[in-house]
Amino acid sequence: MQAFAKAHPNIALIKYWGKRDTAKNLPAVDSLSLTLGDLWTNMNVHFSSSYSRDQLEINNIADDQNISRVSRCLDSIVGKSRPFANIISECNFPIAAGLASSSSSFSALVVAANNAIGNKYDTQLLASQAGSASGSAARSMLGGIVELNNTQNDIEIKQLSSVERWPLKVIIAITNKEKKSISSSQAMKLSASSSPFYSSWINNQEADMSEGRLAIKNKDFERLAAVSEHNCLKMHSVMWTTRPSVIYWNEASLNCMHAIREMQKTGEAVFFTMDAGPQIKAVCLPENEAKIAQRLSEIKGVVCVMKSKLGYAPISRVIK
Ligand code: 2P0
Helix, strand or coil, rough: EEEEEEEHHHHEEECCCEEEEECCEEEEEEEEEEEEEECCEEEEEECCCCCCCCEECCCCCECCCCCHHHHHHHHHHHHHHHCCCCEEEEEEECCCCCCCCHHHHHHHHHHHHHHCCCCCCCCHHHHHHHHHCEEEEEEECCEEEEEEEEEECCEEEEEECCCCCEEEEEEEECCCCCCCCCCCCCCCCCHHHHHCHHHHHEEEEEEEHHHHHHHHHCCCCHHHHHHHHHHHHHHHHHHHHHCCCCCCCCCHHHHHHHHHHHHHHHCCCCEECCCCCCCEEECCHHHHHHHHHHHHCCCCCCCCEEEECCCCCCCCECCC
């Protein structure tokens, strides 16, 4: 019982912030994301009665911090009476730094585990299982542009656009590779209980989702840019007004935002988004990619720039 899977992280344009059920890890709002093809997590899951406990290795280093979350996720796919597993994970981008490494990791984990036991579950069920471990991971089960909707007791994912239909590009300006000071889960909990803007954030999400869907349907870049930046800044306003405040930005993040605003004024098709970390993601049309990447790499405080095309759903194979 051994399988390999490769999955890509995703970044949300219309964000997930807040949970309606913490036990099941169900999001409080719908969200819309881009799957990033050039960033990946490779995962090998090997179940064997020869192991005496679950073991996890991330980028060649044994990891005890995440193992209980990983074990719970494997239990949900394989059952609690499963053999123990050895899990080897490799990631080509910084972990826990606001680049959604949990989205590619948990989607790769559920896909590999499912393949190892003979593909018992379909994509929607795997998305639910991945989402219970990490809300954003559900969206990495599909490629291109993806929507996550809340249903009565669960979630549902849908592809809004294939990679080929609208091949947007994403440039990531890394401004700090350190692990974030507070996890998204902890920060979301604090936001829900203390930000005076939290209820307004929740109540206005459907309007942003409709606007995002329409922009994607019409491939209207300006419209997608406007609603994405607005939604991102609204989420960060909730974070900033949380007590104690959750501020993931640094000076370079703000410098990048201003540079993107300047590029917009000179007619470049580009917009920014930012998640639970100080990295800036610039979304653009393919013809603008090189110029924008160059400009962002020159900004004070930018450590490096990564470029990504949109990516596909996870791939997997059984290892004999
Ligand atoms: C998103 N984030 O929509 C938002 C924007 C961060 C900011 O999804 O608590 O680490 O494990 O379900 O999966 C953070 O995602 O959160 C996140 P948990 P997760 O991408």
